Every structure is written in C-alpha cells, then in structure tokens.
Amino acid sequence: MNNKNLPVNVINQSKHVLPHYQTEHSAGMDLRANLDAPVTLKPLQRALIPTGLFIELPEGHEAQIRPRSGLAYKHGISIVNSPGTIDADYRGEIKVLLINLSDQDFVVEDGERVAQMVVARYERVAWQEAESLTDTERGAGGYGSTGTK
C-alpha cells in the first residue's frame, strides 16, 4: 500500500483476499463475488451479489460501485444502479446489483471480480435560496445543444 493512501477500516467476512489496486494508478479496486454457489443471470435478469466486505469510510468520503468494462463488453454485464453509492455511515455488507444486458445466460462464480469500487471525496451543500442565477454562455442549453461536431 502506498503510504499516501487513505486508511479505511474493513471487515472481510468473505472467503477471498481484500480488494486491491491492480496497477500503480488504478482508480478502482475490483470487488469479488462471495457466493456459496454460482448465480446464473438470464438475459435482463438482475441479482444482488454479496461481497462479504464491511467498511467504515471516513466522513466526507463515499465509495462508488461501478461496472467493469471487460465484463460489460464481453458479456453485457452491468450494474443497475451504476454508480452505486456506499455512504460513509453505512455499516452493512457491500453488495453489487448486477444485470445481464446480453441475450445469453451469464454465470457469476464465487470469487469472480464483478465490479470495481472507487473511493472519492464529496461535498455536501448548504442551500442559499436566490432570486436569480448568474448569466452564462450555456444558459439553459443542454441535451446536445452544442451539437456533435
């Protein structure tokens, strides 16, 4: 572990090693399915996959549960609520809400790396109710207002 990394309390009740960064500058750590038996996802079926991990994030941090691009590309496996949010005050088990967007069955095996977790800082807002907002070049334009070329 890099000594600049954020210390995070974790309880690992899974059969597997703790998630770890695969390369020097990976943003995410892959999460492994912790299963007693394989789970088959039929086309368009979803399932909540347990990880056996419980974490205690420092205040001001969240964890985002994101799809893995390889599983998405090769097998159409994504995450229904992507990115899932793990709150700093959550003490339950981290779970991954997978969905099979392909037209073939997909079998999730115990220990398979099914998602990645990115820890990020966040801000909370203090509303300041206002009569008007500042003018900008964009204004209310969105949804493709700037074109594609």
Ligand SMILES: O=c1ccn([C@H]2C[C@H](O)[C@@H](COP(=O)(O)OP(=O)(O)OP(=O)(O)O)O2)c(=O)[nH]1
């Ligand atoms: O992919 C996810 C998303 C969430 N959670 C856990 C951690 C999170 O802190 C908690 C609540 O998530 P969220 O706020 O997204 O759920 P909700 O549907 O708004 O439920 P709640 O009313 O419990 O906040 O569930 C997961 O384990 N995996």
